[in-house]
Amino acid sequence: MNYPVWNFPILGGSLVVAIIAIIHILISHLAIGGGAFLAVAEIWSNKMADGERIRKWLHKFATFFLVYTTVFGAITGVGIWFSIQLASPEATSLLIHQFVFAWATEWVTFIGELTVLYLYYYGWNSNSRRMQVFLAVAYFVIAWFSLFIINGILTFMLTPGAWTLENKDIAAGFFNPGYFPSLFIRTLTMFLIAGLAGILVATQIKDDEAFKTKIIRFSAKWVIPAAILVPGLVVWYWFTLPESTLAFYDAGMVGVDGGKMEGLARFFWLAVTSGALIVMGASVAAWKPKAVHLATAISLLLVAQVGIMGAEFFREMARKPYVIRGVLYSNALWQHNAENSAYMNRPYLSEAKWNPEIEEMSAEHGEWIYRLQCATCHTLDGYRDLTYRTRNWTPAFGVRFIEKLDEQKVMPPFQGTLKDRAALTAYFLNIHGNPVTPAQVLELYEQEERAKAAAMNANPKEAN
């Protein structure tokens, strides 16, 4: 109510965030793990007889790395920020005001990362060997600290821990229950992705099978730590998840398109399957490096991309219906307001700031409730579309359903009066070509309620 709601068509604001974020996460993980890869490969090349050759190849890797991570990585990172302001300004504001100096410190790591990477890359021909190794290590350490910081804010949103709006305990919020498992999972995933990128660049070695084999085997080894340790870490992470999330997961094994929160389970299994596919693919690459070509290597990275899609969607959906769990609902309703029935039962539009003087029970009444209360998560005919979800609504059913919106705990409670509910129902019914007015919806609902009450009086047992 505080901020206007961005009604992005088809995708909806949240999917815009997700698309940018999923791309960014693959690249940012590469940006950090790749630092470790550069450092280890530098040290390795110093010990090898064909070190000069390895470094020549490493220069190719560094070029790819530099362009890919700075162009796509840095900008999509800023892009996430742009998109969350649009999708959830209230939550972004809260995070910014609580963690502004954490972000500012992360910015110091950005400047550090960039500068050190440029000194490393542009000093390729003039720097001493020792300096190059030092710069690569420094790059990795600085870059990893950016993860160290952003991970606190990311995990805070799902498991704020002992933090509350009153105590503002930044340490408790930052090092929240999900912080460490998540940090370790991401760190290992970074190495894995760096290895896959190494394989990709290795496919550009032409006419020297032995050298290609050597580099691919070296790169494939970077998958091993994640393959062994991530399953255990996921179990740890699992135990930090809120109970309601786990309950959604259990309920989500079956069912499709509506009702259940089955997405949580589907995306979890997408992540697991992708993990298995990467382990298989990397084994294939290590087994027959000769057979690896560009499409092979790109496929491996794409598997990592869909795996990240699974894991990140899981993390986001696990928070549903909150944007900051237990504090702020996705549609910018504060938990403390949600518990206050006087607040919740006020006429919605007259209280809404972003109300262009819409008359109550007018044709636009319902549309504005949709725009301000539903459109943060839903669209009309795209992502989580309401046209489909309300296809079987009758006037009375709609009014009743909206009243119990939060019953399944996957949506926030509805704010507003009976008239507001009738207006919103009328809006959806109109979309389905049923030209009822809010007043008619209200009348039909009340008729049905009266009939029910009468039936109850006549036969209390049967009406249940």
Next chain:
Amino acid sequence: MTESKKEEKKQASDEPKNEKRRKFLLAAAGGVGVAWVGAAAYPVYKYLAPQPVPDPFGEDGKALVDKISPADVARPGTGKNGGYASRGIIVLRNGDGDLKAFDSKCTHAGCNVEFQGDKIHCNCHGGNYDLTGKNISGPPPKPLTELKVFEQDGALYVSRLEPEKKG
């Protein structure tokens, strides 16, 4: 010992060790791979795994007996094959006038047994039970599962038999 000899010796002793290490690592990697593939295949197992069978006695703890009416077993010494919750059942009234019920699944190979007046007989492998359900001859290794049977509103119902003895 000269340097080169030392080297040689070191190499010689390393080789089998390296080979062993290589084999171990390969096996370990294989193990991790198999574990991952297993995890990914879990949904297929879960899809095929049988759904939990609903409790035949339902929420109120009883099941209606099908195809046997109280009149069928009114006199002592009568009995009949019937069904409950899509399983087979035998209800009989013994010489003492007590109503008894047994799940008709033979404890030997799972055929449904038949009430034959003085005994309960299994046609598949010729096993016999007495009218208390005890296995008296033939292959059956165990007595039949007895159920508690009672009449209610003109129909027969069965429920789980409370264990008589404890400890």
Next chain:
Amino acid sequence: MDTQQTHIPKEAEAALPPADSRMGKFYRALLKRYPIWPVIQFFMGKKVPEHKHSAWYMLGGIALFLFLIQLVTGVLLMVYYKPGQPWASVNRIVMEVPFGALIRSIHHWSANLMILTLFLHMFSTLFMKAYRPPREGTWITGFILLTLVTLFGFSGYLLPWDDLAFFAVRIGVSEMEKLPVLGTFAADLARGGPDVSMETIGRFYALHVVILPLLVLALIALHLLFVQIQGVSEPDTFAALPLEKKKYRKFFSDFMIGEIPVWLFMFGLLIALSAAAPRGLAPEANPMGAAPEGIKPEWYLLAPYQALKLFPGKLELVGMAIMGLGPLLVIALPFIDKNVPTDKRGEMITQMAIAGLIGFLGMTIWGLLS
């Protein structure tokens, strides 16, 4: 000691693992009993030319992989599907069986991706001119496979017996009815009556799970056999290269193993699509109710569907005739365009194919938008 005369040729001895290793012993024992070395040698000799369009050679393998996914998920779905209670059983798969929605979505997405892959496979073959003699057999079997797979999609579409399926299939079969002479007869035979009904389910089910799989498997075998015997076709530019500049990759096992991660990605993509856009189930078909809004055939049938709309009324037959000509032309390609290297006629055919492709895409997009 083994006193039997060994039949293992010298080349085999050189290629096999050492005789005292476990695998070496196994292979030798095998070759002694079944002297298939020439066959193995033949397959080992298969090469794939390496040039900048080599990636297109992977499409056939991808389509085969997706077909295998279809077989596996199809069998899994058959475990719970009941043709007597089509909608209820599919609803049970979706709403009750653990991961049932996932398996069904994979089956759905894999079907779509398979058809898409086959289209791409066909067009890449077309543009590389790999259909020219002596590869007519491969081309024709390939085209029949594409037709059969489309039929697969059409028959499978009906099986859930929901509203969308019912009306889409009803429209499809009644198009058939309009064909002159045998139209009604064929349509009735397909439907098992004058209209799509539960009778149709049985026919489509048998078609979908027995007849088509057998036909397709047999044709795939034939198609692959042709490819194996004749080898991969080389595009003109590659064939014109001097021998020392031609680079090849061994099909067994370099090319194939390199393709495995691509298949793995396809599998990941299937799961991702199924997670992000699971196949929904519309309400049970109601032959008396109104057709749902926005009903359209699947995307791969949209182009002809949309094109037919251009021929209103009695002209529809003309339209169908024109569209019937398309596939015939495609089949006839190897007999029209056979000169290597490409001559004027060949170039003209390429341009026509581009026009056809653009027309197909345009019609499909138009169909999606309208």
Next chain:
Amino acid sequence: MNFSNLISATLAQAPIPAADPLGYPMPAVLLQLLSYLTLALHFMAVNFTLGGLIYLIWLKVRKGDDGAKSFLGLSLPLGFSYLVTLGIPPLLFVQVMYGQMFYSSSVIIGAAWILVVPLLILAYGMLYLNKLKKDSTTNAQLIVLGVALLTMLSVGFIYVNNLTLSMTPDTWMEKYAATPSGANLNLSEPTLFARYVLFMSPALVVGGAALVLMGIFRSKWRGNNSGDAAGSLGMRGLLLGRVITAAAAGALIAVLPKNLLSDTLVGAGRVHLILGIALALLSTALLVLGAKKKNGLLAVVGTVLLVLEAAMFVVVRDMLRQQYLAPQFTLSDVSVHEQWGMFSIFAVSMVAGLAFLIVLTVKVSKTAIAKYKETHAG
């Protein structure tokens, strides 16, 4: 949707969101200070990259100095990445201080605002493409650079739209009601184009200064006159930039509501404006002199003064914004909950980090310059 007639009649009150319940993490003055400092640096990077790009295109069209071309080709992607990175803190602090206004206006022009992300990727990618594909034809290069220029100019335009809109809450509701997807721009804003030119034209100045510096040091390190052409181009461009900027400033003053202008230009506002103008004149003089005399020191001082100048104008800009918002919002309205602990972590890491980077950069540059001199001497 027929709201427009409804809306224009009503809406006495602009829908300004309530401030964040957490309040400011430290007194607003300090936040302002941090924001001025970082915003000035951000503007320098923007102007260097945009200006450099304009000069590079000019050089390619006119088949000008190769040394300047390769310098710009190499450094523009770097400039771009610092442009983006230095843009983060001011964006962070504007959200802390003016979040309610900034988020609202961002949502209202949401479709354009999110477009910034792909546009930035496109511009940045084009700059790298230009650097890595050296062997392409001039025409292809011009297309690549032209796309980069257009995208950068559009990003600047979107920014000016958003920030002007964030200062005029009275116009929000009508725009928001009309297009829920945020397919809006703030074209009705009278100061929009003057502001846009005012913010973009210093590109010629900063880019010119960079060319002057590059020219001087190139000639110096190589011991010949190979940098002269670049230096003189930079100098001329710089002067042209100054003229355009002054014209835009005049235009802005002409269209600004008079009371806002007079309220801004009293006390501190006036001091900063005068300081800014003085610094502008001084830096211009130093850079021109440096270029003529090939004196590196003068040019370096002149360039550093550019940063200070930018900081002065950034302050004036913020004061103008406060006047715009004065009827609805002042910074002192918002409560303050200090986070000194977190701030000191930031401050320490920033000081330590910058020190580390400076030491490292000097060290690496020294070897690189030595090597450069070695290769190009004589």
